[in-house]
Amino acid sequence: MINFVSVSKEFKEGVTARKVKALETLSLDIKQGEIFGFLGPNGAGKSTAIKILLNLIFPDSGKATIKDTDVGDKNVRRFVGYLPENPYFYDYLTAEELLWFGGKASGMAKNDIMERSNLLLNKVQLLEARRRPLRTYSKGMVQRAGLALALIHNPEVVILDEPMSGLDPIGRKMVGDIILELKGDGKTVFFSSHILSDVERFCDKVGIIVGGKLRLTDGVDNLLKDGDTLEKVFLREVNAAGLTEVR
Numbered sequence: 001m002i003n004f005v006s007v008s009k010e011f012k013e014g015v016t017a018r019k020v021k022a023l024e025t026l027s028l029d030i031k032q033g034e035i036f037g038f039l040g041p042n043g044a045g046k047s048t049a050i051k052i053l054l055n056l057i058f059p060d061s062g063k064a065t066i067k068d069t070d071v072g073d074k075n076v077r078r079f080v081g082y083l084p085e086n087p088y089f090y091d092y093l094t095a096e097e098l099l100w101f102g103g104k105a106s107g108m109a110k111n112d113i114m115e116r117s118n119l120l121l122n123k124v125q126l127l128e129a130r131r132r133p134l135r136t137y138s139k140g141m142v143q144r145a146g147l148a149l150a151l152i153h154n155p156e157v158v159i160l161d162e163p164m165s166g167l168d169p170i171g172r173k174m175v176g177d178i179i180l181e182l183k184g185d186g187k188t189v190f191f192s193s194h195i196l197s198d199v200e201r202f203c204d205k206v207g208i209i210v211g212g213k214l215r216l217t218d219g220v221d222n223l224l225k226d227g228d229t230l231e232k233v234f235l236r237e238v239n240a241a242g243l244t245e246v247r
């Protein structure tokens with residue numbers, strides 16, 4: 001459902017234009033209905049990979065496809081929902097207007113938007129706040145509004161860049177429940193996270209990336225079968241990569 005085939009991406013950083021290999025020949029194959037957790041330390045390349053999937057930035061080489069369609073094809077967005085790492089929305093919109101805007105942009109009919117918007121605002125617990133401008137929202141509320149926006153058009157593929165970030169334990173559980181519900185509906189979910197306990201709980205498969213290189217990808221059950229915790233596996237991979245500096 002989601003495929004990276006040998007994707008590489010380099011950035012030039014700062015005044016010295018020092019080159020950073022954000023991704024090096026990343027290949028991944030995520031099947032329909034899978035929940036995939038993308039792990040890696042800060043600067044590992046997770047958001048770079050996600051932005052490539054959303055066609056917000058372009059790989060130097062290799063290619064990414066969703067449902068066998070090149071991510072450059074504009075039709076892909078119809079079946080993909082996306083929550084960015086630091087969601088930022090037009091401040092004067094209310095959550096209700098934000099979802100209305102998202103629904104309209106996805107070509108949904110008025111009644112469908114209203115129905116879906118109510119359902120999602122209820123799910124992310126923003127029904128009471130739905131008529132307040134987003135500028136009055138707390139960080140967690142903006143994050144939850146962003147999640148509702150990502151799901152407004154009932155996408156088959158859901159891509160979430162650190163969906164639990166900035167959420168309190170109740171919010172984290174709520175997002176977890178939504179992810180599990182998406183799984184129950186047969187959706188494919190790709191998300192990055194630093195919260196290993198959540199990843200352990202919700203994911204079928206994880207990938208660990210360090211310094212732009214995918215270190216491993218495996219089923220959670222398989223990784224934990226020898227009594228390891230995900231934290232142990234994660235730290236082992238990060239140490240084995242031998243990075244001297246956090247990026």
Ligand SMILES: Nc1ncnc2c1ncn2[C@@H]1O[C@H](COP(=O)(O)OP(=O)(O)OP(=O)(O)O)[C@@H](O)[C@H]1O
Pocket residue numbers: 011012013020021022040041042043044045046047048049085247
């Ligand atoms: N627009 C850019 N210009 C220059 N360098 C960039 C740019 N975007 C990302 N990078 C660099 O690419 C590398 C990967 O960054 P990326 O944002 O993908 O990491 P990440 O795994 O999402 O990290 P985090 O966990 O902190 O969100 C980092 O070294 C980062 O500094």
Ligand SMILES: [Mg+2]
Pocket residue numbers: 046047048085161
């Ligand atoms: Mg990131």
